[in-house]
Every structure is written in structure tokens, then in C-alpha cells.
Ligand code: SF4
């Protein structure tokens with residue numbers, strides 16, 4: 362996982378303001394949760410229920426097909442796992458030790 | 461430096477006003493975009509008089525009579541972030557109730573001015589003057605200016621906008637006067653012409669106003685541990701730049717009005733061996749006592765601290781290093797510290813001196829307790845005794861306390 366580049370205090374805008382709107386994509390939230398989310402493409406039906414329900418836009422989709430997880434932002438909340446309809450589930454949370 | 465025009469000099473007015481009304485008069489001339497306030501004794505009169513100016517159409521200000529001080533400061537934050545020139549007025553419990561939002565204002569670097577009529581904090585409930593309210597917020601990132609009388613309250617209110625809005629400072633400023641002693645005392649003071657004040661404060665140019673919808677900006681984002689310290693360090697820049705700006709604004713104001721201001725004011729300090737350090741109204745009484753004592757051969761002097769935050773440590777040390785004994789008068793309790801807040805600062809400022817004077821601390825005037833001149837005289841006599849014998853005695857004591 363690539364690392365977010367942290368700025369020095371001299372480089373910050375006054376008052377903690379955010380001047381470049383929509384910059385939240387630059388903020389790494391993927392390292393908040395020590396657990397990891399994995400996707401099993403062999404069972405996935407590309408129903409995209411995970412994509413609809415993910416609160417962090419961390420399900421990557423191309424041409425109406427799921428193509429993976431955005432590890433830089435995924436907080437491993439588990440909502441996508443909950444809604445995934447396949448049996449067995451096509452999304453799985455693996456614990457820190459295993460990851 | 462710019463001087464007032466002849467026309468303006470002729471239209472100076474000498475008027476009799478209470479300290480509260482002196483501030484209200486400055487506010488009328490400043491004509492802020494937004495004033496949000498919830499009146500509290502002893503600054504109520506500022507809000508009442510200003511509300512009348514609004515009702516009479518003498519100002520263009522959007523006056524927001526909020527339901528509490530917490531709301532007042534919150535409204536001020538919104539208005540200032542929106543890009544307005546903003547002011548509020550409070551003190552004591554009202555200031556305490558604003559506490560949560562005070563750090564938001566300074567953390568967001570919103571240039572705003574707050575007038576305070578200093579008043580004791582509960583309990584016991586007390587509506588009279590002391591500095592425990594503003595001293596409780598001394599580290600909230602606001603610049604503190606303390607005023608000796610109504611004239612200074614008027615002058616400081618006007619200068620405060622120039623200091624707060626300076627691009628290198630961008631930090632909120634509070635202007636304090638002593639509750640009742642100054643807020644309700646009628647004094648004759650000089651009110652400058654409206655156009656001079658208008659020209660002096662100038663047009664306000666907000667940086668990153670939220671109402672500039674073509675350039676959207678986010679105020680009040682959250683920080684995790686990886687950024688909070690960097691933001692707090694960058695906030696300090698305003699404080700570090702403030703002393704120079706406070707002095708420069710004080711000089712410029714002096715050139716226009718004849719009344720010059722600095723970080724501190726010295727009174728008969730050139731050859732003083734015994735000095736009192738104090739803020740606000742009591743400085744006036746101390747000056748009177750000094751004049752009497754000088755007649756009696758006591759080399760007494762005064763160092764009045766005008767800017768308490770940022771604390772002018774260098775100026776204080778320089779002024780006091782020539783003395784033999786110093787008494788710092790704090791109008792605020794110690795709260796379990798080694799002394800009052802002013803005392804702690806002064807003593808720390810003298811630490812680097814090779815042969816510092818003996819420094820003692822007196823707590824005085826809590827909850828409006830009077831400080832008769834004879835008590836101030838006693839302080840000087842004790843200072844002379846300390847210098848003579850080298851015996852400091854009690855470090856922290858109370859003035860005019862029954863015991
Ligand atoms: S775990 Fe949560 S954040 Fe991560 S992809 Fe699933 S729904 Fe989105």
C-alpha cells in the first residue's frame with residue numbers, strides 16, 4: 362500500500378483550512394483498520410450491491426464490473442460483506458495476523 | 461507616518477462617556493458587518509448602546525441578539541468565516557460560557573474583536589470587577605489588550621481591528637476594561653472624527669471568505685494525530701508576529717491622534733528602584749501614589765502591561781532589570797499555581813537576568829474589592845524594605861484582605 366505524503370507545518374494553509382476542495386481522496390484512511398478486506402473474483406456475480414452500499418466509494422468498478430478494492434481508502438467496515446448475496450461470500454475480512 | 465488632516469483635528473470631540481459607551485462609540489465608528497452578543501453585566505451598556513445605534517440607522521451592522529454567549533461566539537465564527545468584520549462583547553460567566561468556541565476562533569485564525577468588561581467568576585456569584593475571567597482563557601490563542609481607562613478602551617478597540625486583521629497576525633483580539641471601575645465610570649475622553657477612524661481601520665479584505673462561492677473552502681476540518689501538531693504550530697505564527705504589529709499599529713495611531721501605544725507602558729521607570737507591575741485601571745491609582753512617593757524620596761515606578769498575550773517578556777525584563785524590588789499585582793487568584801498569572805509571567809521573564817530584582821506577588825481587588833491608595837503605598841514601602849534588608853518575606857500575599 363502506498364503511503365500518504367505528510368506535509369510540514371509551513372506548508373499548511375492558514376487556520377487548518379482546506380482550499381483544494383475534494384481533496385479527501387488524498388487522505389489515506391485505509392490504514393485506520395488493521396484488518397484487511399479481500400475479494401474473491403471466482404464467486405463474484407458483479408451484482409454491484411457492494412458498490413452501492415460502500416460508504417467510502419472503495420469498491421472499484423470498470424465497465425459495470427467490479428474490479429477490486431481501493432485499499433488506500435477502504436476502512437474495512439464490513440458493510441459490503443454484509444450485503445454480498447453470494448454463497449460463500451465474495452468479500453471477506455481477514456484479521457490483522459493473517460493479513 | 462500619516463497625520464490627521466487639519467479638518468479632522470478640528471472635529472475631534474471631547475465627550476464624557478462611561479467606559480462601556482466609549483467602546484460602543486468606537487464600534488459605531490468601526491461599523492462592523494456583524495455584531496452578535498448576549499448582554500451581561502458589566503458590559504451590558506455596550507450592547508444596549510450599540511443596539512440603539514443599529515435601531516437609529518447609524519450603522520449598517522447586522523446585529524444578532526443571540527440566546528446565549530455560546531451562540532454569540534458561534535455566530536461570530538460563522539460571520540467571520542463568511543468574510544465579515546465581526547465583533548462581540550462579554551465578560552465573566554458569559555466568557556466562560558463561550559469557552560468552547562474561543563479556541564475555534566483562534567484555531568481558524570479568524571480576525572475578530574471581543575470587548576470584555578472584566579468581572580469575577582462564580583462562585584460566590586459576584587458581578588464586580590476582577591481578571592479571573594480573561595485570565596482563565598489566557599492560553600486560548602487570543603491576543604489580550606488591557607485598558608487603563610475609557611480613553612484606552614476606545615483607542616484599543618479601534619487598534620484591535622488593525623492588529624487582528626493584519627495578514628501576518630490573523631488572530632482574534634480581546635480588549636479588556638475593568639468591570640465597573642472603567643465600564644461604569646464617566647470620564648472625559650477624546651473621540652476621533654468618524655472619517656479618521658474609518659480611514660485608519662480601512663476596508664476589510666477577508667482571506668478565504670466562505671461566501672466567495674467561486675472559490676469554495678472548508679473551515680473546521682478534523683485532524684488526526686498526524687496533523688494536529690503541525691496545525692497548532694502554524695497557528696502560533698500569528699502570535700509570534702503580533703508584538704511587532706501591535707507596536708506598529710500603536711505608533712501609527714499615535715501619529716494620527718497624539719496617543720501612542722506599545723506592548724507595555726512605563727511610568728517614571730527611568731531611575732525607579734522599586735516597581736509595581738499591574739494591568740488595567742489600577743495602573744491609574746499606582747501612578748498617583750508614585751507621584752506622592754517621589755515627593756517623599758521613594759524611587760517608585762510603574763510597569764503597566766497592555767498586551768498580556770502575547771506576553772512581552774523582553775520588554776518586561778528590560779524595564780525591570782534596572783530595579784531592586786518588584787511587586788506584581790494580580791487581580792486574579794492563583795488557582796494553586798505558584799502565584800497569580802501576571803506574576804508567573806514576570807518572574808519567568810526575569811529568569812535570564814544576571815542580577816534580577818526580588819519579585820513578590822500580591823493578589824488584590826477580587827470581586828470588586830477596593831484598593832485604596834494607602835495599600836499601594838504600603839506595597840512600595842515594603843519593596844523599599846526588601847531592597848534595604850535583602851529579606852524578601854512572603855512570596856504571595858493578599859492586599860486589603862481581612863485576616
Ligand atoms: S469494507 Fe466498508 S469501506 Fe471497505 S469496501 Fe467494504 S463497504 Fe467499502
Ligand code: SF4
Pocket residue numbers: 404405406407408409410411412427441444445446447451452
Ligand atoms: S456484492 Fe458480492 S457478488 Fe456483488 S459485486 Fe460485490 S463482491 Fe461481487
